[in-house]
Amino acid sequence: MELFSKKDRVHDNTHPAVNRKIKIQTDASIEYYGRHPELIPERLKELDKEWDIERILEANASIFIILGLLTGIFVKKRLRLFPLIVSSFLLQHSIQGWCPPLPILRRLGVRTTEEILREKAALSLLNTDNTFVEKISKKDISAEERLQTVVRNI
Numbered sequence: 001m002e003l004f005s006k007k008d009r010v011h012d013n014t015h016p017a018v019n020r021k022i023k024i025q026t027d028a029s030i031e032y033y034g035r036h037p038e039l040i041p042e043r044l045k046e047l048d049k050e051w052d053i054e055r056i057l058e059a060n061a062s063i064f065i066i067l068g069l070l071t072g073i074f075v076k077k078r079l080r081l082f083p084l085i086v087s088s089f090l091l092q093h094s095i096q097g098w099c100p101p102l103p104i105l106r107r108l109g110v111r112t113t114e115e116i117l118r119e120k121a122a123l124s125l126l127n128t129d130n131t132f133v134e135k136i137s138k139k140d141i142s143a144e145e146r147l148q149t150v151v152r153n154i
Contacts, residue, residue: 013096014103022109022115047123065086069083
């Protein structure tokens, strides 16, 4: 199963080493919670609250645009160019899937919606209430093998 579709522009515009690091961290999280299934429901709640890269870019751009307009009005007129620059970054991101803050945020570990959903899907499969876990449990494999099966297939 291909992890990322061809339409995942953020992933495509992120350095491969950064993508690998984020994937490794996500896999490590899945494996940790797979070994501690009693913590999965709480982790799923945390993942519901996690902001993805798009939301962070939009929120930061909005803040910088507002601050730039206010400082341009009340401090120095030349600072009104700042919102123009920030909004052009946002436009560039919407068209190309890349903008100057993107590499920084990705290096900080900010994930795409798809990356967050991948972890949620894996943890849902590992959750003891799930029929998938019951189905593969009947195959007489160890918990470790079951965990590795889920990580490989998500």
